[in-house]
Amino acid sequence: MDTIQIFEKLWKEYTERTPSAKRIKDLFESRGDVVYNDHVAFRTFDDDRVNIKVLAAPFIEAGYIECGDYHFEKKKLYAKHYEHATNKNLPRVFISQLLTKEFSSELQEIVKNMIESIALEELHPSDLVFKGRLWDQPSFEIYQKLQTETEYAAWLYVNGFCSNHFTVDVNRLSSFDTLQEVNQFLKDNHFKINTSGGEIKGTPSELLEQSSVLADKIPIVFKETTKEITSCYYEFAFRHAMYNGELYSGFIAGSADKIFESTDMKLQEV
Structure with missing residues (x-):
């Protein structure tokens, strides 16, 4: 799959769970x-089977290098x-991972069980970013347990491996001069x-200014109930x-750090 196909496929999946981005x-x-797209971001865990490298x-296969x-x-x-090694017009890619060993043994056990429940044939590095949630139907009780420690893990538990956000390159918009x-x-x-x-996060002196809308909410069918939970968001x-x-x-x-919070459920209640 070439680079254009990768981002087209990611955008299609992303807008299905983030209709506000298309609007x-x-x-x-x-x-x-x-x-134009400035960057696409992904979230994962630090397990060797699904970490940043994976x-x-x-x-990397499409010509990107670590920057x-x-x-x-x-x-x-x-x-x-x-960033792509030769074509600077292609979007950057930002991948973060949760350092699970810095959390409770209960959270570590939950994450371990999630990953071990994934069928081995699903763990292909070449297409994991497109797969979404690969573990069993989520439990609202487990979701809430994760949420008490980290919204990041709770979000991953219901959304899985997907584009967490796309980002508008404001510099290349012709009808706007500022992020404000x-x-x-x-x-x-x-x-x-x-x-x-x-x-606005960041300042001109830091050379990068960023903002984002709050994440969309989509219905998640838990084992116990159905709840609207944050999916993805659009950044600028x-x-x-x-x-x-x-x-x-x-x-x-x-x-x-603050952009990450666009998916926090508590911000949806403000």
């Missing part, structure tokens, strides 16, 4: 903007980002912005020029 993209295009496999790593001490996460203008446009069209850490990134004139291409851990 937002249509709104931009109705103004005459062409929407999820990165199809991108940076990030530590999130409070959320107990580790992440890497990848984009946020106002979204609010004017009745989308809720993630305000954790402020509507504005990059500033470095001293050499090139746009900054990395990520800011402190900003990403």
Whole structure:
């Protein structure tokens, strides 16, 4: 599968669980903007069968290289980002993983059981990013247990391996000059912005400004009941020029930390 096919397949699956992203993209295009993707993000666990290295496999095969790593001490996460070696117009890829050993033995056991329940033939690195949830029907009781320790694990438990978010490259929108203008446009069209850490995460001096809308909610059929749980969200990134004139291409851990919270259920209640 070539790079274009990878991202087309990811976008199709992503918009099925994130219909707001398609509506937002249509709104931009109705103004005459062409929407380019800054990066796509994924979440996983630190188990060798499904870790960052495994999820990165199809991108490495398509010509991507590792370009940076990030530590999130409070959320107990580790992440890497990848860029295509020769084509800088292709989206970046950001993959994070939960450091399960830093959580309770109960959480570790739950995650271990989830991964061990996956059929071996499903654990192909070349297509794991497309697979979604590969374990049994979730239990709301287990979901709540995970949620008490980390929203990240609870989200993964119900959503599985998929694009956590796509990101609009605001620099390449023709009808907006700033991220502030984009946020106002979204609010004017009745989308809720993630305000954790402020509507805009990052500053011009940090060379990257980011914002996001709150994640969509989709019905999840648990063993005990059906509940609406967060799925995925749309992000917006504005990059500033470095001293050499090139746009900054990395990520800011402190900003990403707050962007992660776009899927937190508690923010849906604000």
